[in-house]
Amino acid sequence: MSPARRGTRACRTGTPALLCAAGLVAVAAAAPLIHLLVRVMSADPERVAPVLLRPRTLELLSTSVVVTLATSVGAFAVGVGTAWVLARVVLPWSGLWRVVACLPLAVPSFVAAFGWMGVFPGLSGIGPLVGVLVLSTAPYVTVPTLAAFVRADQAVTDAAISLGRSPWRAFVTVTLPQVLPAALAGTLLVALYSLSDFGAPALLRVDTLTTGIYAQFAGGFDRSLSAAMALVLAALALACVGAEGALRRRSARLARGRVVPAVRRSFGPAGSSLVTAALATVAVASVVVPPAALVARLPSADRYLSGVDDLARATVTTLALGLMAAIVTVVAALPVAWLAARRPGRIVSLWESVTYVGHALPGLVVALALVSLTLAVAPAAYQGPTALVAAYVVLFLPKAVGSARAAVAGVRPDLEDAARSLGDGPARVFARVTFPLAAPGVLAGGVLVLAAVMKELPATLLLRPIGVDTLATELWRATSVGAFGAAALPALLLVAVGLVPALAVARGIRSIGEDTR
Structure with a gap:
């Protein structure tokens, strides 16, 4: 042989x-x-069923669903908009903006919530929670959508325009469907993150399934009830993962074949300034304000430091x-x-x-x-x-x-x-x-x-x-x-740790589509 x-x-x-x-x-x-x-x-069904069907559990479930849906919609809008700008608009320091778009990954949502509480003491509620989660999770949509915009075939869009469609209608009916699977896959990851998040809802005093499960576990003697509530959360999360996997496979199929890349647009000095200001606003809110607020809290560290x-x-x-x-x-x-x-x-x-x-x-x-x-x-x-x-x-x-x-x-x-x-x-x-x-x-x-x-x-x-x-x-x-002052230093160290994967992702997308002008 x-x-x-x-x-x-x-x-x-x-x-x-x-x-x-x-x-x-x-x-x-x-x-x-x-x-x-x-x-x-x-477990005894007579004990489990009342816990799952009681008004408090349904309230926690509805709050989790509302937060997840609102965060997903917000992250989709911010992520797709950012990806389109990075892929299709001529910007000064375009490579830098691609790095900046990934930096929110360095700030855990509970650290971001803690930072914003330093800016607005007493901050709480669903609105602030959704805002923090959108800023923290938008890169999950931005990164795959940016790659999808670069892979999108501009020849199909040009053909639609030549047949009489306006540029906006051609974008909505031709270009957007090409990037939608990737954008929705990223949005489902955002939904999964929102469902499972514990620190930010707890800090901002929003009762969700995660905080309710933790409270049930910490204060109850029958942990089967906590397990039953956990299964509800797991079922929602599994549904998100299944949908995300299907969309990811569809996105991979759409990516095959040769495409005609789009020519990046120039909006002129005024338009470029407006777009740059929008990107800078998101960056400041997500990666500048929380660490700055943490640094400002350091001098107020008390006996709990x-x-x-x-x-x-x-x-x-x-x-x-x-x-x-x-x-x-x-x-x-x-x-x-x-x-x-x-x-x-x-x-x-x-x-x-x-x-x-x-x-x-x-x-x-x-x-x-x-x-x-x-x-x-x-x-x-x-x-x-x-x-x-x-x-x-x-x-x-x-x-x-x-x-x-x-x-x-x-x-x-x-x-x-x-x-x-x-x-x-x-x-x-x-x-x-x-x-x-x-x-x-x-x-x-x-x-x-x-x-x-x-x-x-x-x-x-x-x-x-x-x-x-x-x-x-x-x-x-x-x-x-x-003891918010005492918490500032470990929070800053966590942000420093988070820079490692954020910069790794940024390095991977920094040169995507740079040859399209």
Whole structure:
């Protein structure tokens, strides 16, 4: 048998082991949701049904839906408008504005809410909450829509204009449908974020499903009731993820083929100034005002201010948990990503889809499930680092799987075939060829996980070991007692942490469409 055939056979014989590994990862990712379902189904229906149908639960549900819809509409309008300007208008320092458009990703919504409360003491209510969430989440719409505008075929729009349609009508009927799937996919991510957000509603005193679930868990003795409410939230989130995935696949299909790029417009000095002022207003409101308000609060720090040792310990703990979770998440993602890129099939697609369950589950839901799961299976792990890291892995596994899959798919298969023809087995080919070439993309996924872990609040609040604090919990501790000056420093450190993924995204889109003039 030739070396090439032996290599191919070895690769095939190694696939079942990878399938088993990917299946174990998928089961682990789905375990929290499965446990919630089992717990609710085994609970007394006469206790669960009244909680789900009581006016208070319906009020929390309606508030969550209103906030989510309003935030989605606002983020869609801001994101699509910003993307159109960046893609189709000649601006001074266009590369800079693309970076600025991504910077709101650096400011967690609860930090932004805290910053605006420094500007307007006593700020609260649904309106301010929606405003904060729109400013924090608009980049989720801007980034994919910008890429879609660049891929849109201008020849079709020109043909519509030549047939007598006005430029505005041609844009609405021809150009907008080309970018709508990407824009709506980003909007559904905004909806998912809004549904799962806990810190901003709590700070702005808006009772939503997330704050209601947390209150039920903290003050109730029957945690099955919290699990039942969590399932309602999970169902809404799963619906958003399913719709987002369908729109993302449709957007990918529309992206195929050659297109005629649009020529970027010049609005003249007055028009350019107006557009630049609009972009600057959004940037100031989202990435300048909150940090500036935090800096202004520093001199008013009171007795609740954490000592240097406590803050340093929280920073080290945040980094340690983030690094641990990032490493475990990347290792768990690799078999799923490799199979999805190299051996696609029904089973592999199923495992990959299941790993994205964490994308649909709010941190609070995962934390509640793991509280019950650890108490039932491994009580010693409750409020230990193992359960907390497991929650992070479930929540942020999709980030690592997506990055690793794209990285592995970018490695030329003929390089792997050449290594097999020299007699290398599957493991050696992966170690010597695939992984070194895919490492930058895999590392990028790990960085995204690290940054997300550092900002995660509800899961950390419920699962952290007693006496252990992170930057997010330090901020929460200070704000919960009204010590806003003491909360400013950990909030600023969280913003600094958030700059890592924000600048990574900005670097990726800075040159998109720069050749279209």
